[in-house]
Amino acid sequence: MTGVAATRRDRRSRTWWKTAIGLLLTAIMLFPVYWMLNVSFTRDQDMRKSPPDLFPAHATLEGYRAVVDQQLPHLGTSLVIGLGTVVLTVALAAPAGYALAKLRPRGGGLLGFVLLAAQMIPGIIMAMGFYAIYLSLGLLQSVPGLIVADSTLAVPFAVLIFTAFMSGIPGELLQAARTDGAGPVRTFWSIVLPMSRNAVVTVSLFAFLWSWSDFVFASTLASGGAHQPITLGIYQYIGNNNQEWNAIMATAVVASLPAAVILVLAQRYVAAGVTAGAVKD
Numbered sequence: 001m002t003g004v005a006a007t008r009r010d011r012r013s014r015t016w017w018k019t020a021i022g023l024l025l026t027a028i029m030l031f032p033v034y035w036m037l038n039v040s041f042t043r044d045q046d047m048r049k050s051p052p053d054l055f056p057a058h059a060t061l062e063g064y065r066a067v068v069d070q071q072l073p074h075l076g077t078s079l080v081i082g083l084g085t086v087v088l089t090v091a092l093a094a095p096a097g098y099a100l101a102k103l104r105p106r107g108g109g110l111l112g113f114v115l116l117a118a119q120m121i122p123g124i125i126m127a128m129g130f131y132a133i134y135l136s137l138g139l140l141q142s143v144p145g146l147i148v149a150d151s152t153l154a155v156p157f158a159v160l161i162f163t164a165f166m167s168g169i170p171g172e173l174l175q176a177a178r179t180d181g182a183g184p185v186r187t188f189w190s191i192v193l194p195m196s197r198n199a200v201v202t203v204s205l206f207a208f209l210w211s212w213s214d215f216v217f218a219s220t221l222a223s224g225g226a227h228q229p230i231t232l233g234i235y236q237y238i239g240n241n242n243q244e245w246n247a248i249m250a251t252a253v254v255a256s257l258p259a260a261v262i263l264v265l266a267q268r269y270v271a272a273g274v275t276a277g278a279v280k281d
Helices: 002-040 062-103 108-118 123-137 143-167 171-179 184-195 197-213 216-221 230-235 245-275
Strands: none
Touching: 002 245, 062 108, 062 143, 062 184, 062 197, 062 230, 062 245, 108 143, 123 143, 123 216, 143 197, 143 216, 171 184, 184 197, 197 245, 216 230, 230 245
16 A cells, blocks of 8 residues: 555656746746736836836726727738638638549649649749739739638648548448439538538638738738738837837737637637547557
């Protein structure tokens, strides 16, 4: 009995140290988030205090007033771009993933390699290519142009996610649908897509987050336009002689809220969608 008790104490001790280390690492990783909140409530005259205040001694809402007065149109533009990117990404990637997973077209393996390689292309290279194309088409400084550009980042990843998930759908279900007279399109729409809910949520979340946080495409393709996303709205606060840090951080806090809420609500679907296809029966 003494040996069993000692073993239990050792296990509890190891568990305690693991928990402490986990909390410490979490605190270190979340400290920038806390500092963002702290600075968003700090007055301009307190920004350069040394040492800085760990808590805003004289809290102010000036930064958040600037968000309401100046940044709401940018937030609305980012929301439209994000939702448009989600719709376009799912519309393109879901059928492509279904084709690669179940229809087995010729060259499917090569296409999968191309999708992987496409994710390695630097964003600035793609932005310059889009700039030349949009200049001739008249799509510069437009919301549809940004939606298409942001979708190019999400579609390759989305196709791979859909392919992995749809590969796990039992072939017997698709065979039964074909026996009942359903063609490939009807089978995809009525059976495959509803069963791929986790993958749809995962792809939608990542597509929205990528478009919401995009700066390279926005600064290259929409700078100076009437409809600019929130990343450019934040950038407007930064200048050679003007750095409104409380407004910058307040805008960053507000801009982070939609993504954080969506991530919390969708985390269980994301976990299922990302791990789909990792284990085969």
